[in-house]
Amino acid sequence: MAILNSTETGTLASSGDFHREERTLGSSAVPPSRQKALLLHEKGQRYELSNDYAVPEIQSDEEVLIKVQYIGLNPIDWKSADYGFGIPSFPYIAGRDLVGTIVQCPHPSPNSSVPSPLRQVRVGDVVFTASTDYRDQRKSAFQHFAIASCSNISRVPKSVPRVNVAGIGVAFVAAxxxxxxxxxxxxxxxxxxxxxxxxxxxxxxxxxxxxxxxxxxxxxxxxxxxxxxxxxxxxxxxxxxxxxxxxxxxxxxxxxxxxxxxxxxxxxxxxxxxxxxxxxxxxxxxxxxxxxxxxxxxxxxxxxxxxxxxxxxxxxxxxxxxxxxxxxxxxxxxxxxxxxxxxxxxxxxxxxxxxxxxNVPVKVFHEVPKVGGRIMRWLEGLLKDGMLTLPETDVVVGGIECINKALDTMRRGEVSGKRLVIKV
Ligand SMILES: NC(=O)c1ccc[n+]([C@@H]2O[C@H](COP(=O)([O-])OP(=O)(O)OC[C@H]3O[C@@H](n4cnc5c(N)ncnc54)[C@H](OP(=O)(O)O)[C@@H]3O)[C@@H](O)[C@H]2O)c1
Structure with missing residues (x-):
C-alpha cells in the first residue's frame, strides 16, 4: 500500500467551471456488465475482492451511473465490518464517499422531482456523492461503478482537485x-x-x-x-x-x-x-x-x-x-x-x-430530493468559490484491493486530522 500526498494524476479535459472527462469508457460507449467490487461476507471478517460482480443498473430517471476514480474512507467503513453497523444483508458492499465520472445518464421525465439545476449533469461530468443510503448497495463506493441520485451529487469545480473532495461528502452532509x-x-x-x-x-x-x-x-x-x-x-x-x-x-x-x-x-x-x-x-x-x-x-x-x-x-x-x-x-x-x-x-x-x-437525521439527504439537492447545490457553490477549507488528504494508490490495509491504519488510530482516499 503506497500513500502519496494529494496531487492529482491523469489528464482531464475541463469545460466551463467544472471538471469533465470526454472519453469516460475508453473506446467503448457502453459500461461493462461485470466489475471489481469488495464484499463483506460476514461481520468481523475482512472485505474480499470479487473480480466478477455485476455492474449496478440505473433504476429511475433520477439516477446516474458513475465510474469511480477515488474513494474517501470514513470511520463507519471499518466499524460496520467489525461491529455490523448499518449492514442490511450479506454479502455487503460498503463505502460511502466517492468521486468519479458520469458514464450513463437517463433523460429525465418532465415531472421528475429532482431540482432542475442538477438535471443538467451530463455524461463526462466529474462528480462526487455521499452515499448515505446504505440499504441500496448499488450506491456503495467500494466498487468500480456506482449509482447515485442526481439530488445527491455535486460537480467538482476546476479549482479543486478531484481527490480533495473524495473525503468530504458524508462529513458535509452530517455537518x-x-x-x-x-x-x-x-x-x-x-x-x-x-x-x-x-x-x-x-x-x-x-x-x-x-x-x-x-x-x-x-x-x-x-x-x-x-x-x-x-x-x-x-x-x-x-x-x-x-x-x-x-x-x-x-x-x-x-x-x-x-x-x-x-x-x-x-x-x-x-x-x-x-x-x-x-x-x-x-x-x-x-x-x-x-x-x-x-x-x-x-x-x-x-x-x-x-x-x-x-x-x-x-x-x-x-x-x-x-x-x-x-x-x-x-x-x-x-x-x-x-x-x-x-x-x-x-x-x-x-x-x-x-x-x-x-441524532442527525441523515436519511433525509437521500429520501427527500429537495433536501439533498439543495445541500449538494450549495456545496458545489461553496467549493467553486473557495469558501470551504477541505481536510488534508492522503492518497492510497493500488485500487480497491488496498482498502483493508488502509482501514487497518484507521482502526489503529493512526489517521489523525486527515482523510484517507483510495485511488481506484
Ligand atoms: N451520525 C452520522 O451520520 C455521522 C456522520 C459522520 C460521522 N459520524 C461519526 O462522527 C465521528 C467523526 O467522524 P469523522 O469522519 O469526522 O472522523 P475523522 O475525520 O476520522 O476524525 C476522528 C477524530 O477524532 C479525534 N478524537 C478521537 N478521540 C478523541 C477525544 N477523546 N478527544 C478529542 N478528539 C478525539 C481524533 O483526533 P486525534 O487525531 O487527536 O486522535 C480524530 O482526528 C465518527 O465516530 C463517525 O462515525 C457520524
Missing part, C-alpha cells in the same frame, strides 16, 4: 444537517460569492424546507420528530452565541465549525492541542481547548461562556458526549431556552432536564 435541522440554523443568509437573487445560490434553510415544502408523511417515522420538532422556531443559535465541538479535529467537526462561523457563531473546539493546535483555526473570537484533562476543559468552557452555552456537538463518542453535556447550560425552568446536544457517534445514556439530545 449541515446537524446545524441546519437539529439546531435550526438558516444558511439562507450565507451567499456563495456568485450569488444573485436565485435561491439556489444561497445556503438552504433546511428547517423551512422540511416544514413547508415536504409532506410530513414523506419523512421516515424514525426521523420525523427530529425534522419537525427538533428545535422550535426562535430557539436557534443567535449571532455571537457559542457552540462547543468536542473532537474538533475530525473532518465532520471541522465542517461544523466552518458552517457555524458562516452563520456568525463563536466556536470552541476541544482537541488534542499538542497535535492539532498549529493547524486548526477558530477565528478571532473562537477558542481552542485541550482535551486531555476533561474536568479542566469543562471548567474552561463554562468560565469562558459564563455558563450560557446552549449548543454542543460531540464527534467522538458516548463518553465525551457526556462531558460535552456537562458544559451546557441546564435551564429547567424555561422550556423556551433549553440547550441542545448533537451526538455524531453516540449520546449520554441519561437525558437531563433542560438539555435536549439530537
Amino acid at each position: 449541515v444537517l446537524a446545524m441546519g435541522v437539529c439546531f435550526g440554523c438558516d444558511f439562507g443568509t450565507v451567499a456563495t460569492r456568485q450569488a444573485n437573487s436565485e435561491d439556489d445560490e444561497m445556503g438552504p434553510n433546511l428547517r423551512q424546507i422540511l416544514h413547508h415544502d415536504v409532506q410530513p408523511e414523506v419523512l421516515s417515522a424514525d426521523v420525523r420528530d427530529e425534522c419537525l420538532h427538533g428545535i422550535e422556531e426562535g430557539q436557534e443559535p443567535k449571532k455571537g452565541e457559542w457552540i462547543l465541538i468536542w473532537g474538533g479535529s475530525s473532518t465532520t467537526a471541522q465542517i461544523v465549525a466552518q458552517l457555524a462561523k458562516m452563520v456568525g457563531l463563536r466556536v470552541i473546539l476541544v482537541v488534542d492541542v499538542g497535535k492539532h493546535g498549529e493547524k486548526l483555526s477558530v477565528g478571532d473570537k473562537g477558542l481552542l481547548v485541550d482535551c486531555h484533562d476533561e474536568d479542566r476543559a469543562v471548567a474552561i468552557v463554562k468560565s469562558v461562556t459564563k455558563g450560557t452555552l446552549r449548543f454542543a456537538v460531540d464527534a467522538v463518542g458516548k463518553s465525551t458526549a457526556q462531558v460535552a453535556q456537562n458544559c451546557l447550560r441546564q435551564n429547567e425552568e424555561d422550556d423556551r431556552s433549553i440547550s441542545h446536544l448533537v451526538g455524531l457517534s453516540g449520546l449520554p445514556k441519561e437525558t437531563v432536564p433542560g438539555i435536549k439530545h439530537h
